[in-house]
Amino acid sequence: MKLCHSLLVGVALTAAALAPSGAGAQSVGxxxxxxxxxxxxxxxxxAALRSVDEAVPQALSGWRPQIFGRFDVxxxxxxxxxxxxxxxxTAIAGISVTQALFRGFRTVNTTRQAExxxxxxxxxxxxxxxxxxxxxxxxxxxVIGNSAIVSLRRSNLSFLAEQVRAANDRFEVGxxxxxxxxxxxxxxxxxxxxxxxxxxxxxxxxxxxxxVIGSDPxxxxxxxxxxxMLPKSLDKAMAMGAAQHPSILSAQHLxxxxxxxxxxxxxELLPTxxxxxxxxxxxxxxxSSTLDTVDSASIFGRVSIPLYQGGAVSSQVRQAKxxxxxxxxxxxxxxxxxxxxxxSAWGQYQAAVASIAxxxxxxxxxQLALEGVIEEQRVGQRTxxxxxxxxxxxxxxxxxxxxxxxxxxxxxxxxLSTVGALTSDRLGLAVAQYDSTAHYKKVRNSWYGLTTxxxx
Numbered sequence: 001m002k003l004c005h006s007l008l009v010g011v012a013l014t015a016a017a018l019a020p021s022g023a024g025a026q027s028v029g030x031x032x033x034x035x036x037x038x039x040x041x042x043x044x045x046x047a048a049l050r051s052v053d054e055a056v057p058q059a060l061s062g063w064r065p066q067i068f069g070r071f072d073v074x075x076x077x078x079x080x081x082x083x084x085x086x087x088x089x090t091a092i093a094g095i096s097v098t099q100a101l102f103r104g105f106r107t108v109n110t111t112r113q114a115e116x117x118x119x120x121x122x123x124x125x126x127x128x129x130x131x132x133x134x135x136x137x138x139x140x141x142x143v144i145g146n147s148a149i150v151s152l153r154r155s156n157l158s159f160l161a162e163q164v165r166a167a168n169d170r171f172e173v174g175x176x177x178x179x180x181x182x183x184x185x186x187x188x189x190x191x192x193x194x195x196x197x198x199x200x201x202x203x204x205x206x207x208x209x210x211x212v213i214g215s216d217p218x219x220x221x222x223x224x225x226x227x228x229m230l231p232k233s234l235d236k237a238m239a240m241g242a243a244q245h246p247s248i249l250s251a252q253h254l255x256x257x258x259x260x261x262x263x264x265x266x267x268e269l270l271p272t273x274x275x276x277x278x279x280x281x282x283x284x285x286x287x288s289s290t291l292d293t294v295d296s297a298s299i300f301g302r303v304s305i306p307l308y309q310g311g312a313v314s315s316q317v318r319q320a321k322x323x324x325x326x327x328x329x330x331x332x333x334x335x336x337x338x339x340x341x342x343x344s345a346w347g348q349y350q351a352a353v354a355s356i357a358x359x360x361x362x363x364x365x366x367q368l369a370l371e372g373v374i375e376e377q378r379v380g381q382r383t384x385x386x387x388x389x390x391x392x393x394x395x396x397x398x399x400x401x402x403x404x405x406x407x408x409x410x411x412x413x414x415x416l417s418t419v420g421a422l423t424s425d426r427l428g429l430a431v432a433q434y435d436s437t438a439h440y441k442k443v444r445n446s447w448y449g450l451t452t453x454x455x456x
Contacts, residue, residue, distance in 0.1 A: 025219045026220055027224075029429055031137075031140050037431055038214040042128060050452075056444050058114070062110065067097050093281050110264050123246040123250035138410050154195060180383070184384055229421065240420065241419040251327065251330050251333075258324035261320045273304075276299070281295050281296075344418075345414045348414065356408055358404075
């Protein structure tokens with residue numbers, strides 16, 4: 001009866017570790033929402049996007065005038081024939097304004113290039129968010145799975161401790177052998193080692209949980225609605241990935257940026273038209289009782305036509321065209337990578353589902369086998385080694401079931417990630433969505449100012 005009691009304790013512990021949501025449990029959605037808000041990798045990617053946003057107002061500055069002020073103070077000494085040396089102080093204050101009227105369409109193309117890069121960076125941010133959310137879901141399920149395995153290992157250790165005690169009792173009354181005792185002790189030592197490894201795995205998974213999500217795991221729940229979000233077939237998964245995966249979309253936007261980069265480089269070969277105005281006042285030493293002051297103003301229209309630039313611009317145009325070819329190839333690379341990832345994730349999910357069914361059958365069969373072996377041992381038809389082997393098979397099948405359940409959940413989140421659907425809005429996370437366009441709208445038409453929109 002004691003052996004059966006230990007067995008039931010193991011079943012209860014495993015069920016508790018894998019139980020669905022309960023009072024006060026932190027759901028996987030809550031953990032993902034916390035990671036979405038607090039994870040430093042996501043926040044760093046958001047900061048990188050805000051930095052890229054600034055390329056657009058920098059490009060737009062080509063439409064705006066440039067104004068410079070100047071103030072010169074100096075002295076001039078002239079030595080002529082003997083007795084006719086002169087020394088002259090002078091000061092000049094002025095302001096100049098330059099307005100570009102035509103720059104070979106470089107301002108237009110540079111602006112469009114910067115806007116395309118911003119769109120690509122937004123997709124890169126979305127890819128980073130999905131990668132972090134997948135890591136968070138994996139860490140969450142690892143804590144649950146490894147905790148369940150610890151429960152199994154502890155239950156197994158209690159079972160084997162009872163086996164060691166029973167083997168010793170039988171040996172003392174002459175119904176067993178020293179071999180039975182040694183076998184039971186050996187299995188107990190192995191179980192202790194397995195428990196130590198399981199505890200180490202739990203500590204590791206808890207540390208990763210803290211790193212990704214930002215807090216220590218407490219009471220977790222394995223319940224999730226992610227399975228209802230999965231595509232119904234591999235073909236649908238392929239179509240979703242091709243249409244919305246951020247890696248593909250980012251590569252396509254970079255192609256747009258490369259096209260405008262070629263046009264910008266070609267613009268260096270076209271004329272530049274500018275309008276320049278100058279206003280200045282010059283003070284010189286007085287020739288009489290008053291200070292000499294000279295005011296001057298000028299305005300010029302200037303046309304600069306490049307005739308030969310040493311071959312540098314021609315090389316830049318060719319280089320930009322090669323970069324464009326590379327970015328187009330990268331789109332195909334991204335599509336191939338996404339396609340391969342979807343096939344792999346789909347296979348992993350299907351394998352995990354099948355493994356759960358097989359593991360459940362194995363647990364049920366090994367459960368009955370162990371109970372039968374225990375009863376047969378009591379009537380002398382089985383040895384201690386038979387019981388130990390049956391227990392070993394049952395524990396392994398339970399560990400396989402826990403692992404398969406963990407793998408199924410992780411594979412489900414992984415499949416959503418590979419099709420580009422592991423986003424906060426698709427998951428319905430209770431968290432304020434980060435607006436990737438808010439900063440862009442604030443700085444796009446900014447003419448001046450050193451303070452960032454958030455006050456820094």
